[in-house]
Amino acid sequence: EAGVAQSPRYKIIEKRQSVAFWCNPISGHATLYWYQQILGQGPKLLIQFQNNGVVDDSQLPKDRFSAERLKGVDSTLKIQPAKLEDSAVYLCASSSDDGEKLFFGSGTQLSVL
Amino acid sequence: KQEVTQIPAALSVPEGENLVLNCSFTDSAIYNLQWFRQDPGKGLTSLLLIQSSQREQTSGRLNASLDKSSGRSTLYIAASQPGDSATYLCAVRRDNDMRFGAGTRLTVKP
Numbered sequence: 344e345a346g347v348a349q350s351p352r353y354k355i356i357e358k359r360q361s362v363a364f365w366c367n368p369i370s371g372h373a374t375l376y377w378y379q380q381i382l383g384q385g386p387k388l389l390i391q392f393q394n395n396g397v398v399d400d401s402q403l404p405k406d407r408f409s410a411e412r413l414k415g416v417d418s419t420l421k422i423q424p425a426k427l428e429d430s431a432v433y434l435c436a437s438s439s440d441d442g443e444k445l446f447f448g449s450g451t452q453l454s455v456l
Numbered sequence: 457k458q459e460v461t462q463i464p465a466a467l468s469v470p471e472g473e474n475l476v477l478n479c480s481f482t483d484s485a486i487y488n489l490q491w492f493r494q495d496p497g498k499g500l501t502s503l504l505l506i507q508s509s510q511r512e513q514t515s516g517r518l519n520a521s522l523d524k525s526s527g528r529s530t531l532y533i534a535a536s537q538p539g540d541s542a543t544y545l546c547a548v549r550r551d552n553d554m555r556f557g558a559g560t561r562l563t564v565k566p
Contacts, residue, residue, distance in 0.1 A: 347499070383558060384558050385460070385545055385547070385555075385556030385557050385558045385559060386500070386545075386556050387556075388553075388554065391552060398552055399552050399553070434499055434500070436499075436500075443488070443505060444490075444502050444505060445490075445500075445502060445554075446502070447499030447500040447501070448499050449497070449498050449499045450497075450498070450499050452497075
């Protein structure tokens with residue numbers, strides 16, 4: 344069974360530039376999550392999708408972050424414009440219908456200079 | 457607001473030792489608790505999931521316990537190996553909200 348795929352693995356941009364991350368969840372998983380993990384901290388939920396609907400985006404900085412999950416499969420997370428404090432690893436995870444166990448991708452490491 | 461704390465932040469042990477990692481949480485009204493492993497540059501891998509009605513779960517050399525009333529969980533690793541070196545995170549779930557601790561970075565020396 345293929346795992347959660349994320350790209351790119353690394354991204355270096357300058358502040359005020361824009362960046363996009365892509366995630367392909369495990370086939371058949373209805374729930375998709377985007378987490379931000381700052382160095383030395385645990386992951387923080389940015390947004391949760393159930394199929395193509397948003398379940399929770401209360402911690403998403405909506406003035407600069409946006410996410411979509413068209414057709415309820417792949418998802419993209421965008422930052423525009425990026426700030427220095429956005430430097431982090433962005434993790435995508437998916438879970439099956441029961442939402443019990445989360446499966447994580449390898450993440451995208453973003454450095455904002 | 458749920459707060460999850462993991463102590464110690466880092467731990468170094470010689471190979472073969474048994475060890476305990478700690479996780480505490482402030483709100484005992486949880487649905488479940490999970491322990492994850494994270495290797496450098498990688499995502500998280502779920503190790504054990506304990507439902508709120510359970511006291512412990514075991515998988516191989518790993519045993520996780522849950523004391524919901526006191527807001528604590530422990531992850532016990534028996535006969536540690538260098539391959540166990542990683543960061544271990546706990547996460548508590550209530551409804552759709554899952555909160556992670558900052559993790560314990562474990563180093564097992566040969």
